[in-house]
Amino acid sequence: MDLLTQGLLGAAMAQSGAQRQEARIATGIGFLAGIAADVDILIQSENDPLLNIEFHRHFTHSLFFVPLGALIVALLLWPLLRKRLSFGRLYLFAFLGYCLSGVLDAFTSYGTHLLWPLSDERIAWNAISVIDPVFTSILLAAAILAYKKYSHRAARIGLLLAAAYMSFGWLQLQRAETVAQSLVAERGHRAEELLVKPTLANLVLWRSIYEYDGRLYVDAVRVGLFSAPLIYPGESIEKFVLARDMNGLPPSSVLAGDIARFTQFSAGLVAIRPQQPNVLVDVRYSNLPTTVAPLWGIEMDPEQPERHAKYTLYRDSSKQTREKFITLLLGGHILD
Numbered sequence: 001m002d003l004l005t006q007g008l009l010g011a012a013m014a015q016s017g018a019q020r021q022e023a024r025i026a027t028g029i030g031f032l033a034g035i036a037a038d039v040d041i042l043i044q045s046e047n048d049p050l051l052n053i054e055f056h057r058h059f060t061h062s063l064f065f066v067p068l069g070a071l072i073v074a075l076l077l078w079p080l081l082r083k084r085l086s087f088g089r090l091y092l093f094a095f096l097g098y099c100l101s102g103v104l105d106a107f108t109s110y111g112t113h114l115l116w117p118l119s120d121e122r123i124a125w126n127a128i129s130v131i132d133p134v135f136t137s138i139l140l141a142a143a144i145l146a147y148k149k150y151s152h153r154a155a156r157i158g159l160l161l162a163a164a165y166m167s168f169g170w171l172q173l174q175r176a177e178t179v180a181q182s183l184v185a186e187r188g189h190r191a192e193e194l195l196v197k198p199t200l201a202n203l204v205l206w207r208s209i210y211e212y213d214g215r216l217y218v219d220a221v222r223v224g225l226f227s228a229p230l231i232y233p234g235e236s237i238e239k240f241v242l243a244r245d246m247n248g249l250p251p252s253s254v255l256a257g258d259i260a261r262f263t264q265f266s267a268g269l270v271a272i273r274p275q276q277p278n279v280l281v282d283v284r285y286s287n288l289p290t291t292v293a294p295l296w297g298i299e300m301d302p303e304q305p306e307r308h309a310k311y312t313l314y315r316d317s318s319k320q321t322r323e324k325f326i327t328l329l330l331g332g333h334i335l336d
Contacts, residue, residue, distance in 0.1 A: 010034015
């Protein structure tokens with residue numbers, strides 16, 4: 001998730017294990033430890049544009065890296081805090097702050113190497129958006145209250161409420177998947193793969209992507225709390241096939257390797273952008289849940305197979321797009 005939420009979770013975790021007189025110092029240690037895993041975003045290369053997306057949420061987010069990650073944080077803070085805490089207590093708060101960073105990211109749809117090095121799979125449970133103001137607010141209130149009251153009880157209650165909200169997200173996911181499966185059946189399709197994920201900052205409007213007969217179908221599903229589910233039929237696009245769409249590309253070329261890396265990152269849900277035949281996009285994400293207009297993709301040059309693909313963002317923050325999204329979120333109808 002975003003850095004603020006990661007830090008707040010780390011702060012609340014550290015506060016939950018602190019004694020009364022340690023509550024405030026534990027807050028800072030936990031917050032820093034909570035965001036420490038995201039240091040992998042600094043792994044970049046001018047020569048290899050895909051290196052950043054390949055290593056973000058990678059080994060630093062693994063469960064097996066937690067003891068080492070916490071130790072690094074503790075060692076960096078030790079010179080500043082050695083007169084106020086024993087190293088054992090400092091490491092405990094760093095460990096508590098760091099330990100759920102990867103797990104929290106795994107609950108989103110982006111994908112996290114949670115079990116590296118035992119598995120290179122990007123785990124994504126799709127129970128919450130990468131930004132969720134309700135979840136963040138719960139942790140923020142808990143961390144502030146625990147800091148002001150010197151109370152680990154407030155932190156623990158906040159963590160329980162955050163866990164309950166995450167459980168609600170999981171329930172909403174099951175509801176949205178059921179609706180998406182019924183839509184697939186109504187169309188007479190048999191989904192070879194179905195992915196349902198929350199849209200930005202809410203647990204009401206969901207994006208459904210499934211594959212059938214070589215095409216990727218995108219739809220929006222709204223599962224409100226007190227209303228019947230709504231389906232917003234969306235677009236479809238032909239799924240990318242390397243042998244067909246890039247016929248003649250040397251399998252051992254740099255470009256072929258980049259296509260394979262981007263395809264793995266995108267969980268195989270990739271397609272050629274219709275208006276740009278040299279752009280391969282990640283169909284999982286879009287500014288609107290009913291379209292295949294991408295958030296990001298790679299620009300390819302088959303004439304230069306030994307050159308790396310260029311990673312490009314295609315964000316649309318126009319007023320029209322925002323209004324359409326809000327209309328869908330509120331259960332309204334969009335007129336074409």
